[in-house]
Structures are given as C-alpha cells and as structure tokens.
Amino acid sequence: MISQFSGLYFREILRTFRNPFVLIITVVQPFMWLAFFGSSFANAPASFLQSFIGSNNYIAFLLPGTLSTSMLSVGMFGSMSTIQDKRFGFMKRILITPTSKGVIFLSKALGGATRGLVQFPIMILAATVFGVRFHMGALEWAAWIVALFSLAVGFASLFLAITASSTDWQTPGVVSNFITMPLMFASTALFSGAFFPSWMLAISAVNPITFSALLGRAFVLGRAVPWINLGYLGTFAIVMLFVGFLVSSRWLRVD
C-alpha cells in the first residue's frame, strides 16, 4: 500500500513540475492577485482601512485569505487529474495492479494538496515585494503551512468524492463554480465580516476558509492567535479524507 501510494503521490507532484504552463501560472498568479486585487484599496484612507479591516495594510490582510481561497482550486485540479486518468485509460492501468481505490484517492488528495502548497513560498515572496513584512517564528510558519495543507486536503477530498463516478471533463469546473463562489465570499478571506448580514455570518462561522484566513491573518498582522482554528482545520481535513476514502472506494470507477 505504501509503495502504491508513494508512486502515485510522486507522479502527481512530478507531473506538475514538468508542465511549463502550470509552473508559469503558479508563479505569476500570486503576483497578479496581489497586484490587481491588493492594489484596489491602495488609495483608500488609512482610517477607512483601519475601521474596515482592522489594519492599514490591505495586502497583508489579503494575503492569508488569498492563500486560503487558492486551496479551493487544489480540489478542482485534483478531480480534473482523476478524470483525465479515467478518460485516457490510465486509471484502468492503475486498477489492473494490486492498488486499491482508496489508495488512489489518498494519493490524489494528498498529492493535490502538496501541489497547492507550491504557491505558498511564491505568495510570501510576492507579498514581500509588495511591502509586507513578516515577524513570525518557526512555530507560526509551520502552523500556517499545516493549516493551509489541512484546508487543501479537505477541499481536494471533497471534490474527489463529488466527482468519483464521473468521467465528464465539465464536472470539476461546474462543481468548482458551484462550491467556490459561496465559500469564497461567505468567508472573511477577502473582506472583514463586520458588514455581513446575519445569514452570511452564519455560513462564515463554519466556513473552513474563514478559519484558515483568520489564523494566517493573526500570524501576519501580529494579532492574538486563534490556535483552535488549527484544530478545526485538522478535523475538517480528517473528516473529508474519511468521507472521500469511503466514497471513492465505493464509487470510483472507469467503466
């Protein structure tokens, strides 16, 4: 099982790094996010920013949220990779070996999550270029990475579970559109929740993206760290892994 998992896991990683387009977009996208979205409040008065987001630096506020929402795309790419393997017959090649469907799921979910973390150092670099300064210790860095990885694992598992029986190219995109928008905007990833209506606050209060964004923001802005958020994100990852494992073991199919 370990042999099959490591083979498929490293295949996911290697394929990413061998695709020049994926690499270029992975590097350029964080800069674009911060340049375009981060600069939208560049001329806002400091008092407005302070009252709206609790900080004078919108890019520093935005960075943890952007990193959190980018973990949503991990799920979409993970399920697209699975559907590609089904369509081109590679899934059949895998399944005609002593590799269980559960192992295939785990390698896709964890491989996709690892791939998603590639953006982390690039985003940090991009934020530094845009003037953000980090005053964090090793523990904070490690906790932030673990939180983002947990978020990515959770979303990758969720997407893989939803698309387990599908062979249609369109499915991951449609599912992504359906899930991404509500989760992104019903969170405090991009804006403070201070002006949310009560029903959005209710969604935001259980939204894993909010938990991840608040944790990262506490590290970057030097606020009190809500360590419990790390536990919440870890639980989210484990529950989604469990659900995805069960669903994939039962429903992952190629014919």
Add this chain to the structure above:
Amino acid sequence: MNGSAISIRDLSKVYRSKGGSVKALDSVSLEIPAGTVFGLLGPNGAGKTTLIKVLTGISPMTGGEATVAGFDVRTDSLKVRARIGWVAAEVILDDDFSARENLWLQAKLQDLEDWEPRADVLLKYFDLDRRADDKVSGFSTGMRKKLEIALALLHQPAVIFMDEPTIGLDVNTRRMLWEIVTGVHKEFGVTVLLTTHYIEEAEALCDRVAIIDHGHIIAQGTPAELKARVKADIVRLDTDEALDVPRISAIPGVQEVRSEGNEWAIRTASAATLLPALLATIRTDSVRRITVEGPSLETVFLDLTGRRIGQEEPMRDVRKFYANMRRQVGG
C-alpha cells in the same frame, strides 16, 4: 503453472442503465491452459473487452465464477491483479515520464523492490535501452507498444491480457507486434489471452481460439480443429451483374449462394469441382474477379453466424441496399 491459467464457468455480465439492461456476456465457460496463447476472436461488441474487464477485476461479474492464476476473481481480486499484466488496445503510458520512469511507476504499483535489473533486461529485449531516459511522448507507436508490453511483463506475471493489441496499427507495426507476442510467450513462458477481430492475427498467434459473438462462446479449439468443422470452400465472385441464384444453387456441391454487395459468396464442398460447372453457368465477361477461400477462421465464423467478422449487421443492410440500387439502375 500447471493446468488452467484461467478458468471460467457460466460467467455473465449485465450492464444496467435507466434505459434498460444489456447482457454483454452470457454463460461464458472457458478453460485456458497455462503456457498457451489463447485467442478470443469476435466482431466489435461481441463481449471480448467486457470479458477482460471482468477477469482483471475492473468490472464486477453479474453471475458465474472465474479464477485467474489460481485465484478467485471475485474474492481475491488484489492477488489476481498482482499476477496479471495488461496491454490495452490504445497505448496507455504516462507521456510526461520517460520509459524508465514509466517502469518505475509500474514497479511501485506492483510493489516491486528490486525492479531495476528486470527493467534493464526488458528495455534491452525490446530495444528501448538507448531511449530509456527519453520522454515517451516522443516515441513512435511501435516503441510505445513495446514499452507497454514491457510494463506488463515487469512483475513476471502468470497471465497477460492483450486487448486488441494491434488495432489501428499499420501493417509493419502489426507484424512486428506479432513477432513480439510470439517471442514474449516463448522467452518469458507467460500465458497470453489475446482478443482480436483480425482473423489472420488469431490464426498466426494463437494455440487455441474461442469464437465469441453476442456474449456467447460459439466455438473453441485449436485453429486446425475449428477449420476442420467447416469442410467447405468459399468461392467469391465480383461481378457486374446479379447472378442467377437458382441456377447456381442447382450445381452439384453448392451449399449456399449469398450476395454481399456486388460480391457473391458461394459455399461449396470443393472449389476445384465447382469451378468448371460454375464458369459454364455464368456470363464470364461480367466477372471481374474470382477468389477461392479454403477453410479459415473467417469461414468458421461465417459458418457459425452467417456473417463475416468485420461485417456489422446494419452495415450489411446498407451495402445490400446500395448493391440492389446499382443493379436496378444498371439493369
């Protein structure tokens, strides 16, 4: 391995959907002796690929039982999959990887530790050793097929399933692959279950052949045994005009006269005896070509099903329609 490499009893497979159900395999029973090249011959849609899907554990059987390499397909699927190799109709490799990396991944999937010496032997055997570290996306179709067979052999399987391995290949590549299949069988002593709808492929490669049609095994045996069942020659006539079927049917020895478009197939006990009488009966200036087929797996299939292996039923109707149209317009 002694005895049967694959044993199948009353195996059935039904695909169910909202629109109804399709019985893809119906009470299939086969014994495939270890160390043989066994051919499953049949037209498209006969159930060949479905049988491979069931035997490799990709698709669950609806009924019956099957063992592969001594293990029950239904209850010991992982053990079966550790002992089989698979060569697909379409080449399935990871194009982002080199030949050696594809072998590495296959070794991982088969949980092999000391795989590299074996991989080197296979790369050399298939003449891929000089391109071992090149990405396979740059390989020719023949090289890709060779690599796929190397992947199937890496873990020294007891049985290799080859699902229409030469479909879509040019003649030269197909011949090369035939040599490889024969060589692999002799060199590595592996049992091969090969599906094909190419008659000549089954005749050239297989020790034993089962003919499958509409999910049923309709005959099986060695190619010689199957051909011995037919005891007939087929005389084919390509003519400009329709034949007088009642007159030709009346010639002694004629068993059947059938139209296939503008071609006529006459089944007879002996072509040598028929031809003088036939040429005396028809207008020879309307004949464009005469060919004689001795007993072959094609005639066996024709004899059993009433149609040729590459000839799907709707297509036959269309050809008949146009043949009749041409005759009416011409005549």
